[in-house]
Amino acid sequence: MLGTAIQQLLDGITLGLVYVLLAAGLSVIFGVMNVINFAHGELAVLGAYLAVALTIQTGIGSTAFVAALVIAPFLVGIIGVALERYTVQPLYGRNPLYHILLTFGLVLVINDLVYLIWGTGSFRLPRPGVLTGTIGAFGLGISSYNVFMIVSGTLMAFAVWALLEYTKYGLIIRAGSQDRQMVRNLGIEIDRYYSLVFGVGAGLAAFAGIILAGNRQANPELGMSIIIPAFVIVVLGGLGSFKGAVVGGLLVGILQESILRPWVPWLEGMVIFVLMIAILLIRPHGLFGTELAEEGGSERLLAGRAGGLLERETRLKLGLVMIGVLALVPIVAGLLGNQFWVTFGSRVLVWALFALSLDFVMGYTGLVSLGHALFLGLGAYAVVLGLIHVTSSVFVALALAIALSAAIAWIVGFLSIRVAGVYFAMITLAFAELYYNLLYRLEITGGSEGLGLIGHDYYYGIAGVGASLDDVAFFVGPVVLTGHSLFYYVVLGALVASYFVTRRMLQSPFGSVLKSIRENEERATFLGYNTIVYKRRAFVVSGAFAGLAGGLFALNNAFVSPSAAEWLKSGEVIVMVILGGMGTLYGPIIGAGAFFGLEQLLTHYTGRWRLVLGTIFVLFVIFLPRGLVSVPTMLAPYLPGGPGPAADPGQLPEEAKTEGDD
């Protein structure tokens, strides 16, 4: 029994040390540069694959393992420096949100490059004989490689610690992570150290990736599986704190391997997120984070408002024309005999509604929710479960979805809105992951198999009055509108209604307060507004509309599975909002169209379309941060005779330029 306990503790320390190495880089990069690097996991994967190249593909085999352990992190470090110089650097001074988007793009690019170069299979890294097999000690068979992981991980962590503690570089970096401006005031060009920090962080990730690949497998999905725990650790320990990364890493490693998995396995995947939520609520800056005020005040989100380029009337007309065009889609599709445009359109419109709901809270209060898929998933399951167990009226089920999402949004908002910025993003992510894990575990949700609506009768109507869309047909000239086409109109109607409702809300006194919060929360507080209450209300509204989107999402698919609530969906919807232009309500709708349009287009030309998509995101964030809706304004000076109706359609009245300057 004791032997097992020791082994369990060793398991925890082994994994914990890998987490330490991953989290240390992530944490210091954030502390110094305020960059949330989602691509950190992919850099680890890149390290692992370069080691594969050096050992397996050169044909040298296991003898090259140690060399690979030095060379690969060095190479990844250089790549890290390049990434910092050419992609991250143009973004300094902007809100950390843009780094999320940028590095999200980089994830797609690096991941697809790995697929492109090394193929889809997984590799087992060849290791020297000394590092394989088991060592007998205390009556235990301890894996030699685990011992190696513990020793090398500890040494590396110490080296980083010494570097930070005893060198001049370390001193400047530590100072920078506490107060950048102060360091600048002292006459040190902290910016020049950024590349170095990014490179070293990347190298550390690569080192962790290699020793991890030696223990597991080098496969392209490795990065996805480690990035979320690494973030949890960084947040637990406190962003920017090396000590926090060490304590957090070991804590999560031991908790996961030595306590949860052996003793309470059904809580795994929940406890860590609950712990993260709890710590953020008690200590909003993590265990060892500095309590300094957020610098968010000077780093604004760049809203996409075009600002008076078009006349109010013209814009309103354009919006109506746009709705008219969208309304014609099923008829044109019917004439052409290709119904796909209708199903595709329904999907885009559902996502547009989802993006609109996120924009209401992100674009107007500056709260970046990284867990909005929670509400999409809630709405989706509420509708499906509602239709299976409770009612056969779609409208009742949708109302249920909206009510449930709003209620959960209130609870999540109540707990989360007291923390700000990145911490808010992480806490919403934690709630979404909790829900995602729950979906797998509950009996009623059907676990990973999901639930289908086929075989369950339901109708569009209320109290028994109504009909199934398949039983109704409208005839427009030669075109029959039924089934999917009618559903398209249901979604379009929901989107247009949601747009006008949210727009009306923003024109009300409530909306004015929201905008004042976005522009300057402090001043809004000085005016006597309880900003937390207003932000929470906005979050509830957003949750409710996201729930509606989720319900339609499930109806469109007639099927729901836990993937509806996975964090990638949350990431994608943020991308859509920024792609279109946030803080405009219509921008995200355009963004959703552009996102799926691109995907649809690219998948036809290349299997590696994520690479192209990722590159486009990166370019967007760097060169067009205000989104597609800002294109007309940018082009305006070059257009002869001023702006014409050819400019971006769908633009509706909005106040003049209000975004903050850096």
Add this chain to the structure above:
Amino acid sequence: MGRDDKCHGSRRQVLRAVTAGSVAGLTGLAGCVGDPEEAANGDEALDTIELAVLEPFTGPFADLGEERTQGTELAIEEVNESDEFDFEIEYETYDTQSDPEDALSEASEAVQSQGAQFLTGCISSDVALSMNDFALDNEVLYTPGAADVAITGERCNEYVFRFETSTAQIAEAMAQWTYEEQGDQIFYHLADYAYGESVRNEFESRMEELSDDYEAVGETRAEFGAGDFEAYITQIEGAADEADAVVIGSTGEDLTTFLSQAADRGLPDEIPIVTTTASFTPVRAGAGDAATGVFSGVRYYPDLEMGDNQEFVEAYEAEYDEPPDNFSRVGYDSIRMMVRGIQEAGSDDPTEVADVLGGLEQETIFGPNEFRECDGQAVNPVWMGELVEGDDLPDVEILMELDGEEAIPACEETGCER
């Protein structure tokens, strides 16, 4: 992308409107009448079959998706070159990204833009199950690739025919062999999702029938995609004295990583490891030496001397320079069995094909075989094997064979009503 402007999609819609009793449905029909291609595509002249190949070309199952597509494409090529069939297959590939939502969207495109009446593919169970429903809803014929029991069990329908061997069938061989060779004290290590759950259920129910003393000594469950299994291996080691064998209910990366870590810890020396899918090429290639000494249920192996398997292997190797594996043979014979159904029905109407395909006896790489009428499941033989040292990657040594009728659950037990 507006590749072709056929009328398939709208025809389906119109039929619905007509059955709904609308007189004006005829007006709708008018929109299609002028299309010459539509006229040629009637039941009389059967020249092209539109097929959609839906596989995860990106994401965690990408290698399996590609492998399966190779088998699918080989079969299509043979059908198109053969005189045996009155028609040719036109096909397009679609990336499901291992996500049900993406898969459904791609499937809609296939049916509505390409005009596909026949779908094949999908590796993971949730995607395949969403496709099951899609096939029924759109009345198209579907041949899935996942092993989930529910596909031809509780969530079966009359449009789904599976050549992939189900977990129920493979569990039959595993349970018999484990009981005879190892014993009846079993430890389970499962991936905590539908697949892992079904491995335990199927294995356990058979063990209970075989032995009165059967006992589940313990169980560990890892999240799907856990990536790290040290803690579970420690627990399995702790129970190694009481248990006769550990049954692993996971596949793909979960399995390769588990085997790698288990080998480092010396687990195979302490307790026999019985798996469902370690015989797959990607698993053997991924785990390498770590897979030797592990036992596995076997759904297919290229050396098999049955039916026309050797001709298949030869053709496959000539085309791709590598031996086929489980997924490529599923792709290959899913297509061949399906097209024989089309030929038999003399129609490309999926409903008519589905009517004749169930119970249609035909020659496959496993010899005479059929999709059962009661559940659409192919009656495949199964094997038990051990992984032994090989040249590049471990070889599969066959220990025991169970023929198709013995391995497949009785119709009444499947829970399938169709």
